[in-house]
Amino acid sequence: MLTDFLIRIAVAGVLGGLIGIERQLRAKEAGLRTHILVGIGSAMFMIVSKYGFEDILNQSHVSFDPSRVAAQVVSGMGFLGAGTIIIQKQIVKGLTTAAGLWVTAAIGLVIGSGLYEIGVYGTVLTLLVLEVFRQISNRLIGHHHLIEVRLRPQSVPQVLIALQKMRIRPGHIKVSQKDDDEDKCELVMDVVLSPRQKIEALYEAIMSVDGIKRVDVN
Known part of the structure; x- marks a missing residue:
């Protein structure tokens, strides 16, 4: 049984690492190590929740629900996922990474249960979903970019006109x-x-406007 537990923890870490x-x-906030730790931790919590209280539950005067330990992983991942969500220039980023951590925790719980x-x-x-659907989304919908431009105030309308063209x-x-x-x-x-639109063409169109000091494209 101990060997099986060790295998479960290792498998959960490996599967979490694949997502990481x-x-x-993609240079996201939570990477390889974070996802491995989430997978390992979730598997260990599930093992404790499922098998860690058997000696106590066998006693007649004890009555409680050990599954609450695993249940708290779901709510606890909300706090960890919130740490990966940032607001940059009033733009929300990191939602997909937070969802990935949440799914990794679920995978760890599933592996921990065997x-x-x-x-x-x-x-x-x-x-x-993370890789194939990303490419499908880029091909069918387009690429999402955050553009930061430092310029003179009178050049703002010209930049908007360049985008309109x-x-x-x-x-x-x-x-x-x-x-x-x-x-x-x-x-x-x-x-x-x-x-069909290229980021290089957008960059050149913005830089062609008079008064542009700097352009950052993310």
Whole structure:
């Protein structure tokens, strides 16, 4: 039985690591080590919840629900996932990584309970969603980019006109004045490029506007 427990913990760590590799390749907030630890920890909590209280439960005067230990992993992952969600320039980022950690915890719980097939199946589906569906989304919907431009205030309308000529409609626009220089401001835009549009063309269109100081594309 001890050998089986050790195998479960190792398998949960490996499966979590597979998801972590994909996240780290995308330079996300939670990478390989984080997902491995989540998988290992979830499996250990499930083992404790399922087998750790057998000696106490056998006593006639004891009555409680040990499954609450595993149940708390679900709510506890909410706090860990919230740490990967950040708001950058009023744009929410990290939701997919938080969901990946949540699924990794679920995989760890499944493996910890001994359901290897379900855990492997869940890992494969998660990788398909993260990688294959990402490519499908980029090809059918487009690429999502966050653009930060430092420019003169009078150049803001010209940048918007340049985007309009490329048939790009920003989803969110924020213009803020730089405190250290009244002649400079910062323009932050959330745009989606269609599969036929290239980020290089967008960069050149923005840089062609007079008064542009700096352009950052994420």
